Amino acid sequence: MKNLNLIFLMLISSIFVYGKGSEEPFHKSVPYVDMDKFSGDWYVIALIPTIFEKDASNGIENYSIDDKGFIRVKYTYNKGGKDKVMYQKGWIYNTQTNAEWRVRPLWPLKLPYFILELDDNYSYTVIGTNNYDYLWIMARTPQIDHELLDDIINRAVDRGYDRDKIVLMNQDGV
Structure with a gap:
């Protein structure tokens, strides 16, 4: 029962947190x-983690499009020495660019996700939320050049993300 109450509180607080965001030009x-x-697969290199991702390692997001046009997200990671999998469903919100989505980690939430950066060769990407609370820097490989990562983080900070909240994800198991 305690776990159900905790999940309920997380859902309610997430609704308020995500509700405060704006769709500004940032x-x-x-x-x-x-x-x-x-x-395909994207290795999580750095992020502002959700509650599920705190202290996690070896995060890999896999995106695919199903026959109805929905984005299927399979997130595999390790937390506390245990391999875990989380499934999410997404929708392309801006069909002209395909760069703005809504993602449902848990019902009834539909959270706005923005593809803020994408390398021309699709070798790295940056996805953020509309309230600056969450950010994912991902690559097709488990590691990327440190100088490139620093540049990406600096651009995220310029957009309004808090540098102190951005953490590196350990990718030692791949």
């Missing part, structure tokens, strides 16, 4: 995302 996303190229 969220200028990339001009276009080719969903076929974007699909």
Whole structure:
């Protein structure tokens, strides 16, 4: 019962937290995302973690498009020495660019996700939320160049993300 109350409180607080965000120009996303190229595995390199991702390692997001056009997200990670999997469902909100989504981690939430950066070769991406609370820097490989990562983090901070909240994710198990 305690766990149900905790989940309920998290859901309610998330609704208020995500409700405070705005769709301001800061969220200028990339001009276009080719969903076929974007699909597949992305290693989480750095992030502002959700409650589920705190102290996690070896995070890999896998995106695919199902036959109805929904984005299927499979997030695998390790937490406390245990491998875990979380499934989410997404919708392309801006169909002209494919760079703004709504993602449902838990019902009834539909959270705005913005693809803020995407390398021309689809080798790294940056996804953020509309309230600056969550950020994911991901790559097709488990590590990226440190100088490139510093540049990406600096651009995220320029957008309004808190540098002190951005953490590196350990990718030692891959």
